[in-house]
Amino acid sequence: MMSLPSSAAGKSVSAVSRAIPQDRSLEVPGLIHFELTTRCPLHCPQCYNITSHHKDLNFGLLTNYLQEAARLKVLYIALSGGEPLVYPHLTETILQIRALGMNSTMATSGCGLNEKRLQELAKAGMGWLWISLNGSTEEIHNKSRDKYDDAVRALELLQKTDLLYGINWVARKDNAHDFPNLVDLAKKYGVKAINILRLKPDSHKQVPDLLDGPELADLAAYLKSYSNPAHAVYIETCFSVLRTLVHRDRYQGIEAGCAAGRQMMAVDVDGNFRPCRHLSFPEKGLSIANYWSQSDTINKLRSTEENVLDPCKSCGYLLNCRTCRATCANLYGDFNAGEKACLVWQAKVAD
Numbered sequence: 001m002m003s004l005p006s007s008a009a010g011k012s013v014s015a016v017s018r019a020i021p022q023d024r025s026l027e028v029p030g031l032i033h034f035e036l037t038t039r040c041p042l043h044c045p046q047c048y049n050i051t052s053h054h055k056d057l058n059f060g061l062l063t064n065y066l067q068e069a070a071r072l073k074v075l076y077i078a079l080s081g082g083e084p085l086v087y088p089h090l091t092e093t094i095l096q097i098r099a100l101g102m103n104s105t106m107a108t109s110g111c112g113l114n115e116k117r118l119q120e121l122a123k124a125g126m127g128w129l130w131i132s133l134n135g136s137t138e139e140i141h142n143k144s145r146d147k148y149d150d151a152v153r154a155l156e157l158l159q160k161t162d163l164l165y166g167i168n169w170v171a172r173k174d175n176a177h178d179f180p181n182l183v184d185l186a187k188k189y190g191v192k193a194i195n196i197l198r199l200k201p202d203s204h205k206q207v208p209d210l211l212d213g214p215e216l217a218d219l220a221a222y223l224k225s226y227s228n229p230a231h232a233v234y235i236e237t238c239f240s241v242l243r244t245l246v247h248r249d250r251y252q253g254i255e256a257g258c259a260a261g262r263q264m265m266a267v268d269v270d271g272n273f274r275p276c277r278h279l280s281f282p283e284k285g286l287s288i289a290n291y292w293s294q295s296d297t298i299n300k301l302r303s304t305e306e307n308v309l310d311p312c313k314s315c316g317y318l319l320n321c322r323t324c325r326a327t328c329a330n331l332y333g334d335f336n337a338g339e340k341a342c343l344v345w346q347a348k349v350a351d
Contacts, residue, residue, distance in 0.1 A: 098125030110154025257322025261301035278326035312338035
């Protein structure tokens, strides 16, 4: 999940059910994440979206959702898959997003990206392109993702364009030590930003390389000392444990912690609404506006502060952190579970 500008996060809910606490979310989603397709030419070890049922999001349905999003004045539309580059209506989708006055952002492996396709995307009005790259070398990258060469080739091509582009780097135990080298690689290819993502449970609801312990502490220490506006480093809202280790109490209110149901929502390939693509609580038959204001799942997400379990419940950083609900639900089997291997909480106990 991407962070939203502070100007967007300043709004509060004005038309929600009484059960939802006030000032816990934006009035409308700041970002809507669309799963365009489940098809992908890669077979990445860490993938959480492995399926034998390949399908694409119905373009007519997507168009209807984009039009409603524009009427609601949603700021950002995020596109992903599968591999979004194989979606047959990708160019038309980006054209619509721009024509409707919204901003697009897309995550891709870079597989199949060439100069002609980049020119097509640029002409359509593509916003940020995020290239998925998990290591500065092929050996490190291939521990969790496929096609290192395609990702690097995409960065080489993007360097010759005026498009905005960055790297999506998933933090893991097996690549955390490599992050400074990844920063150097990013500088080499003129990358504008690196987005640090939390490792989500895979297709078996497991996280065998979850970044915690001393590796997480070392990464946090590096990020505390890092400062280079030309090559910015962001920590996604899902990775609130790392954000809190690095920034402590910088993020508060709507901007703090898990953004699902507070800053953003998702639409899966079947057209179902979800709080985020990692939370398996699909709902259908509602408008975006009604889902945002009436969904029971959204209600629960906005009540995390009251219902979360230990160690989060007793942690002094709860209101700054509010860790990823999807990870806790998948790993611990409870929507309101606390983050059991949390350095923020452990540091608090030590203090």
